[in-house]
Amino acid sequence: xxxxxxxxxxxxxxxxxxxxxxxxxxxxxxxxxxxxxxxxxxxxxxxxxxxxxxxxxxxxxxxxxxxxxxxxxxxxxxxxxxxxxxxxxxxxxxxxxxxxxxxxxxxxxxxxxxxxxxxxxxxxxxxxxxxxxxxxxxxxxxxxxxxxxxxxxxxxxxxxxxxxxxxxxxxxxxxxxxxxxxxxxxxxxxxxxxxxxxxxxxxxxxxxxxxxxxxxxxxxxxxxxxxxxxxxxxxxxxxxxxxxxxxxxxxxxxxxxxxxxxxxxxxxxxxxxxxxxxxxxxxxxxxxxxxxxxxxxxxxxxxxxxxxxxxxxxxxxx
Amino acid sequence: xxxxxxxxxxxxxxxxxxxxxxxxxxxxxxxxxxxxxxxxxxxxxxxxxxxxxxxxxxxxxxxxxxxxxxxxxxxxxxxxxxxxxxxxxxxxxxxxxxxxxxxxxxxxxxxxxxxxxxxxxxxxxxxxxxxxxxxxxxxxxxxxxxxxxxxxxxxxxxxxxxxxxxxxxxxxxxxxxxxxxxxxxxxxxxxxxxxxxxxxxxxxxxxxxxxxxxxxxxxxxxxxxxxxxxxxxxxxxxxxxxxxxxxxxxxxxxxxxxxxxxxxxxxxxxxxxxxxxxxxxxxxxxxxxxxxxxxxxxxxxxxxxxxxxxxxx
Ligand SMILES: Nc1ncnc2c1ncn2[C@@H]1O[C@H](COP(=O)(O)OP(=O)(O)OP(=O)(O)O)[C@@H](O)[C@H]1O
Ligand code: SF4
Ligand SMILES: [Mg+2]
Numbered sequence: 001x002x003x004x005x006x007x008x009x010x011x012x013x014x015x016x017x018x019x020x021x022x023x024x025x026x027x028x029x030x031x032x033x034x035x036x037x038x039x040x041x042x043x044x045x046x047x048x049x050x051x052x053x054x055x056x057x058x059x060x061x062x063x064x065x066x067x068x069x070x071x072x073x074x075x076x077x078x079x080x081x082x083x084x085x086x087x088x089x090x091x092x093x094x095x096x097x098x099x100x101x102x103x104x105x106x107x108x109x110x111x112x113x114x115x116x117x118x119x120x121x122x123x124x125x126x127x128x129x130x131x132x133x134x135x136x137x138x139x140x141x142x143x144x145x146x147x148x149x150x151x152x153x154x155x156x157x158x159x160x161x162x163x164x165x166x167x168x169x170x171x172x173x174x175x176x177x178x179x180x181x182x183x184x185x186x187x188x189x190x191x192x193x194x195x196x197x198x199x200x201x202x203x204x205x206x207x208x209x210x211x212x213x214x215x216x217x218x219x220x221x222x223x224x225x226x227x228x229x230x231x232x233x234x235x236x237x238x239x240x241x242x243x244x245x246x247x248x249x250x251x252x253x254x255x256x257x258x259x260x261x262x263x264x265x266x267x268x269x270x271x272x273x274x275x276x277x278x279x280x281x282x283x284x285x286x287x288x289x290x291x292x293x294x295x296x297x298x299x300x301x302x303x304x305x306x307x308x309x310x311x312x313x314x315x316x317x318x
Numbered sequence: 319x320x321x322x323x324x325x326x327x328x329x330x331x332x333x334x335x336x337x338x339x340x341x342x343x344x345x346x347x348x349x350x351x352x353x354x355x356x357x358x359x360x361x362x363x364x365x366x367x368x369x370x371x372x373x374x375x376x377x378x379x380x381x382x383x384x385x386x387x388x389x390x391x392x393x394x395x396x397x398x399x400x401x402x403x404x405x406x407x408x409x410x411x412x413x414x415x416x417x418x419x420x421x422x423x424x425x426x427x428x429x430x431x432x433x434x435x436x437x438x439x440x441x442x443x444x445x446x447x448x449x450x451x452x453x454x455x456x457x458x459x460x461x462x463x464x465x466x467x468x469x470x471x472x473x474x475x476x477x478x479x480x481x482x483x484x485x486x487x488x489x490x491x492x493x494x495x496x497x498x499x500x501x502x503x504x505x506x507x508x509x510x511x512x513x514x515x516x517x518x519x520x521x522x523x524x525x526x527x528x529x530x531x532x533x534x535x536x537x538x539x540x541x542x543x544x545x546x547x548x549x550x551x552x553x554x555x556x557x558x559x560x561x562x563x564x565x566x567x568x569x570x571x572x573x574x575x576x577x578x579x580x581x582x583x584x585x586x587x588x589x590x591x592x593x594x595x596x597x598x599x600x601x602x603x604x605x606x607x608x609x610x611x612x613x614x615x616x617x618x619x620x621x622x623x624x625x626x627x628x629x630x631x
Contacts, residue, residue, distance in 0.1 A: 040535075040536055042532060042535055042536060044527070044532075066541075070538050070539075070540065070541075071538060072538070073535065073536055073537065073538035074536055074537040074538035074539075075538055078536070078537075079536045081529060081532070081533060081536075083529060086528065086529040086530065087529045087530055087532075087533045088530055088533065089530040089531075089533070089534070089548050089551075089552070090530070090552070090626075090627075090628060091551050091552055091555075091625065091626055091627060092547070092548075092551075100537065100539065100543075101537040101538075101539075104537055104538045104539045104540070104543075105538060136627040136628070138627075138628050149533075152533075152537065
């Protein structure tokens, strides 16, 4: 990036309440991971948060000092990453990596942290946890590693848990059980969950609300039920159209819509979705629509909105 | 654990075989040299010469000499000096090896210590002046051979700073005082330190971008813990891989350094014995070097599994 700023994610704002599960969906490269990382100020170099606020309760994450953000990470907000094969340190024992997460904050003493490791591993249903605490990550299967990551994430009883495609890298046979674990444990802790996923069926069955992202922007958000019933943004509409049937919940079919998402360096003018949009009007080419309320609690970023389109199926076929 | 012990046992056997093999080759080659160690002694009657040859068993057929030699080696007896009659070689070389090992140990300390510090700092401050300074120091250090550093060391500490050092470093007879160690160790270790620094920098740059280091940040660990425990621990693994060749390099390099500084170690003996045509000692020195290189590499290999639990013997 020679000079200038590339906005990987732009003007994102959303709120999550305790006990709520919010889904973030969108194609690969739409900025889901970036959004999640920015919540913890973990954007990789040379990226940075150029403007805006990330409010957590009364605190602004962007304004926090280094020590404040360190206390915040893993304590108030914990994150579970996409690939459990690479997310655990290969040279440290799994039990120690869980212990370390607790010892880093002042919620528990060193001794308490140590004593809580086995119960934590049991809580995420790792079989024979007592014997496995001293194992290294390579002795764990992918599913078990993700369980260990979850144990690490919830060990400090955070009020927000961010799970970035927690099952994409896993065997289909264990995906369902990991999701189930996440749901149960967040209920027990009364924690809010942000679930990043490609899987619309999963969103339908798990999330209270959905955020749909495209080209680093939120293009639609609202209650799951409303979005699935009446998607207003053409992108959301197409996503749902290409969705696998509900009885295929464990399949994470890749969302497929004709064309490619825009390159960060060559963002189209106007609505970022217009090159792929079947419903565009002249205004879409020059002016970017704002995120505006279309129904109570449901917002969409579109000049046209699907409710104003007659017979969308016919147009989409063209 | 048991696997490790068996592994060490196997390696020790291999080292013993290599050592005997190396010394045998040297033995055979040296005995190919026409004449013998005493030919140049001018005022020597044929009788004394014959007596000398007989004393050392040099009048026996070569096969017999060789068998005697191998038997000696297996008993740990490398025979007697040809020049200083009555001086047993094994204890002499053991004494000299401890001297060399001391210098070598400190050189390794310089290499690894300095290399790691420079490398880590450069990686953490990537593309800042700190990085450039550390990296240029490394390139400079790497391009200057250790004997040049040694000569500059002599010039600076032995000449310009004579008033301060009083020549303690090199000129006083006797060796083993602590203040005699730093300059030779620095000269010996510095070029390799630069090498370690460059490798550490590259390795650190890789590990600080890994997912598990991101996990460590996300857990809210202190920066020091993330860097030392998570990034550096893993970055060390490739660095340890080159430690074997590095130790071998230090051992070879010590021959030159010991001679420049007059350190009475194995390297000095190597040259002295060759010049004196004390062939028995020459063979002995080779034998010791072979064993030393083998043992040093074994020590390095034993560190691996400590650093990387995925490796098990
Ligand atoms: N380290 C980086 N440096 C520069 N650009 C990056 C970097 N990481 C990601 N990006 C860009 O930022 C944009 C957002 O990426 P992000 O990883 O957030 O997408 P995502 O929605 O999580 O995709 P996926 O579904 O594949 O995980 C992408 O266009 C990506 O190319
Ligand atoms: S604003 Fe226009 S181009 Fe963009 S999604 Fe709506 S209709 Fe399509
Ligand atoms: Mg992602």
